[in-house]
Amino acid sequence: SSRSASRRPPTFLLNRSDIISTVEFNYSGELLATGDKGGRVVIFQREQESKNRPLSRGEYNVYSTFQSHEPEFDYLKSLEIEEKINKIRWLPQQNAAHFLLSTNDKTIKLWKISERDKRAEGYNLKDEDGRLRDPFRITTLRVPVLMPMDLMVEASPRRIFANAHTYHINSISVNSDHETYLSADDLRINLWHLEITDRSFNIVDIKPANMEELTEVITAAECHPHQCNVFVYSSSKGTIRLCDMRAAALCDRHSKFFEEPEDPSSRSFFSEIISSISDVKFSHSGRYMMTRDYLSVKVWDLNMENRPVETYQVHEYLRSKLCSLYENDCIFDKFECCWNGSDSAIMTGSYNNFFRMFDRNTRRDITLEASRENSKPRAMLKPRKVCTGGKRKKDEISVDSLDFNKKILHTAWHPKENVIAVAATNNLYIFQDKIN
Amino acid sequence: MSACTLVSVSTVLGCHSCFRVDMFSKGTKRKFSDDGGEMSDESLGGANVSSSYNLQRQSLLDMSLIKLQLCHMLVEPNLCRSVLIANTVRQIQEEMTHDGSWQAVTEAFCNGSQSPSERLVATEVLCRSREQDAEPKLFSVISYEGCREEEVVADETLCSVSVSDAASNVCLSESVGHCWETGELRVVESDEETSEGSRLGPGDDDDDDEDDEDEDEVDEEEESSREDSKSMGQVFGTFEIKNGSSGPDSALEELFSDVDASYYDLDTMLTGIQSAPKMGPYDLLDSLAPSHGPPSLGSPSNCRSDLNELDHIMEIIVGS
Numbered sequence: 001s002s003r004s005a006s007r008r009p010p011t012f013l014l015n016r017s018d019i020i021s022t023v024e025f026n027y028s029g030e031l032l033a034t035g036d037k038g039g040r041v042v043i044f045q046r047e048q049e050s051k052n053r054p055l056s057r058g059e060y061n062v063y064s065t066f067q068s069h070e071p072e073f074d075y076l077k078s079l080e081i082e083e084k085i086n087k088i089r090w091l092p093q094q095n096a097a098h099f100l101l102s103t104n105d106k107t108i109k110l111w112k113i114s115e116r117d118k119r120a121e122g123y124n125l126k127d128e129d130g131r132l133r134d135p136f137r138i139t140t141l142r143v144p145v146l147m148p149m150d151l152m153v154e155a156s157p158r159r160i161f162a163n164a165h166t167y168h169i170n171s172i173s174v175n176s177d178h179e180t181y182l183s184a185d186d187l188r189i190n191l192w193h194l195e196i197t198d199r200s201f202n203i204v205d206i207k208p209a210n211m212e213e214l215t216e217v218i219t220a221a222e223c224h225p226h227q228c229n230v231f232v233y234s235s236s237k238g239t240i241r242l243c244d245m246r247a248a249a250l251c252d253r254h255s256k257f258f259e260e261p262e263d264p265s266s267r268s269f270f271s272e273i274i275s276s277i278s279d280v281k282f283s284h285s286g287r288y289m290m291t292r293d294y295l296s297v298k299v300w301d302l303n304m305e306n307r308p309v310e311t312y313q314v315h316e317y318l319r320s321k322l323c324s325l326y327e328n329d330c331i332f333d334k335f336e337c338c339w340n341g342s343d344s345a346i347m348t349g350s351y352n353n354f355f356r357m358f359d360r361n362t363r364r365d366i367t368l369e370a371s372r373e374n375s376k377p378r379a380m381l382k383p384r385k386v387c388t389g390g391k392r393k394k395d396e397i398s399v400d401s402l403d404f405n406k407k408i409l410h411t412a413w414h415p416k417e418n419v420i421a422v423a424a425t426n427n428l429y430i431f432q433d434k435i436n
Numbered sequence: 437m438s439a440c441t442l443v444s445v446s447t448v449l450g451c452h453s454c455f456r457v458d459m460f461s462k463g464t465k466r467k468f469s470d471d472g473g474e475m476s477d478e479s480l481g482g483a484n485v486s487s488s489y490n491l492q493r494q495s496l497l498d499m500s501l502i503k504l505q506l507c508h509m510l511v512e513p514n515l516c517r518s519v520l521i522a523n524t525v526r527q528i529q530e531e532m533t534h535d536g537s538w539q540a541v542t543e544a545f546c547n548g549s550q551s552p553s554e555r556l557v558a559t560e561v562l563c564r565s566r567e568q569d570a571e572p573k574l575f576s577v578i579s580y581e582g583c584r585e586e587e588v589v590a591d592e593t594l595c596s597v598s599v600s601d602a603a604s605n606v607c608l609s610e611s612v613g614h615c616w617e618t619g620e621l622r623v624v625e626s627d628e629e630t631s632e633g634s635r636l637g638p639g640d641d642d643d644d645d646e647d648d649e650d651e652d653e654v655d656e657e658e659e660s661s662r663e664d665s666k667s668m669g670q671v672f673g674t675f676e677i678k679n680g681s682s683g684p685d686s687a688l689e690e691l692f693s694d695v696d697a698s699y700y701d702l703d704t705m706l707t708g709i710q711s712a713p714k715m716g717p718y719d720l721l722d723s724l725a726p727s728h729g730p731p732s733l734g735s736p737s738n739c740r741s742d743l744n745e746l747d748h749i750m751e752i753i754v755g756s
Contacts, residue, residue, distance in 0.1 A: 356484040
């Protein structure tokens with residue numbers, strides 16, 4: 001077993017929504033936001049520990065649901081703009097309300113989520129049902145009283161950052177200064193101030209003068225967790241560029257360039273496609289970053305540009321199937337990856353509703369499945385194994401039996417505890433490690 | 437000997453059409469199983485590796501062109517995906533330019549008014565088996581643990597090293613030229629070959645005479661294969677993308693029934709007959725043309741213009 005004896009395997013809880021397109025914990029882990037293809041955001045809140053209901057500790061229940069984006073039509077191009085939520089990023093909490101950024105292909109919105117559990121009653125100028133009172137009827141003054149009411153969670157859009165992206169937004173990232181954030185599309189990266197919606201600064205532009213010469217696009221971008229002048233962006237050619245915003249207004253010249261030299265013996269027509277990076281994430285420490293390409297996850301030391309310090313194979317058995325995966329477009333699937341709170345483990349998804357976790361210290365890895373058939377509430381998750389050749393053992397799954405429609409693209413790890421959220425198509429699974 | 441060769445050639449053709457049909461049918465999980473491939477393996481030995489590779493490379497090219505074409509109609513296409521596919525197409529074209537296959541393709545396209553199926557026949561001719569005494573192996577095939585034999589035929593060869601050395605180039609182009617010159621699907625000894633000196637690739641000693649010869653060869657080849665072309669047309673016709681196909685696309689196609697159906701036709705796409713339909717701009721792909729360079733020294737100007745025409749066709753295919 002890949003888990004040590006003192007730790008119990010994860011249990012799980014199940015929730016439902018439409019096809020989930022992004023999952024993100026907030027800074028405390030108390031809230032978990034999901035965005036879906038229908039433009040909705042659903043926020044889950046963790047139940048507080050309670051003596052009355054001991055088993056409910058740690059359960060995530062729906063806290064708020066709202067429609068973030070609607071489908072739009074671009075009349076100039078005669079094309080629809082999808083309402084699918086590509087990314088959600090939380091802002092650090094500064095008062096009782098919670099703020100998050102959600103984005104579709106073209107527009108970023110800042111949402112305020114606040115609670116209301118009191119209502120004022122006894123107004124002077126209006127009746128209880130809201131109608132204005134006749135001023136001549138008012139003979140006395142009274143102070144309105146706050147009365148409790150059922151908890152209401154309201155989401156209201158506070159800022160709309162629009163019309164800054166010609167191409168599809170793939171990333172947003174809040175800066176460590178908590179005042180600015182970046183948004184990246186296929187060819188450009190813009191820097192915004194959270195208070196200012198009518199303009200943004202373009203800090204990266206890789207659009208060639210002649211579009212015929214376009215061979216590379218931006219696939220992901222992220223701000224450094226501590227250095228507010230540093231950010232990285234990844235490309236479809238498997239490279240990562242680290243930029244320093246102090247160096248120039250337009251960060252077309254990188255400060256660091258990360259690329260692993262290609263292995264010539266494994267070169268094929270698909271080499272470039274599988275090297276395309278689908279996600280890049282800084283470690284919480286800020287010393288490392290992790291990239292996800294089609295077959296592997298790589299951990300890079302920011303001080304070493306010529307190769308990653310660790311490489312983890314996610315599903316190497318797919319390498320011989322690349323032609324088929326190209327044909328059915330699966331080779332273009334964009335898997336995300338995430339760190340645990342202490343940066344000791346990383347997680348990413350695969351097909352057949354499998355997801356993989358790698359322990360960086362012990363070098364152990366585990367494959368688990370997020371599916372209702374194979375999991376019962378509060379039961380242990382059984383490790384899965386894919387049979388890559390030879391005789392298939394019992395409980396192993398052969399590569400040909402994998403369901404490529406069941407892909408886990410989005411996963412998130414609680415910032416402090418061993419709680420993970422896994423999005424399997426339209427189901428959200430939340431697993432936690434119960435340490436007794 | 438020749439009977440044996442004919443059998444193996446028709447087998448190769450058979451298996452090619454087979455997996456082309458499979459490739460464009462929907463739904464089921466397919467293997468690139470080549471019963472034909474395995475049989476021709478036995479009869480032709482190592483030479484089949486390269487012809488199988490060429491077949492699959494051609495299929496990959498066709499698949500990629502179709503992917504670029506059939507983007508979402510309602511929503512803007514995914515730029516990253518389009519760029520990656522376009523890069524793949526460029527890669528294939530560069531390689532085909534290097535080993536001479538691309539040259540022959542362009543010439544085939546330019547030859548008079550042929551029916552679409554015959555053009556595809558011309559492409560097919562390129563991919564026919566080489567003579568027995570050819571270089572045994574152009575490419576190192578890397579076997580991956582756990583691959584099943586029949587599944588591996590297509591995937592492995594495509595996943596393997598694609599660089600071919602100069603000597604192999606010579607063999608391949610000579611054999612192709614030879615096929616066309618005799619107008620028969622027959623392999624002749626190497627003496628005759630070298631005396632013809634026909635070469636379709638951008639070799640160092642190309643000159644105008646040889647290339648004129650090549651065009652004649654092509655014509656001859658077309659005539660001789662006209663008999664086959666009907667059956668070929670039937671075979672290739674099965675995988676033409678028809679507008680009225682059933683399945684999940686039918687609703688979409690009803691919606692866009694006024695769109696020019698020939699846009700979906702593989703043949704017209706390759707010949708660029710139709711005007712570019714209005715699909716909404718592909719930001720990248722508004723005039724993305726394959727940027728493969730012109731052929732190397734010694735190629736005649738008509739080949740250069742053919743390549744320009746192909747660039748133009750590519751522009752039409754991939755954008756408005």
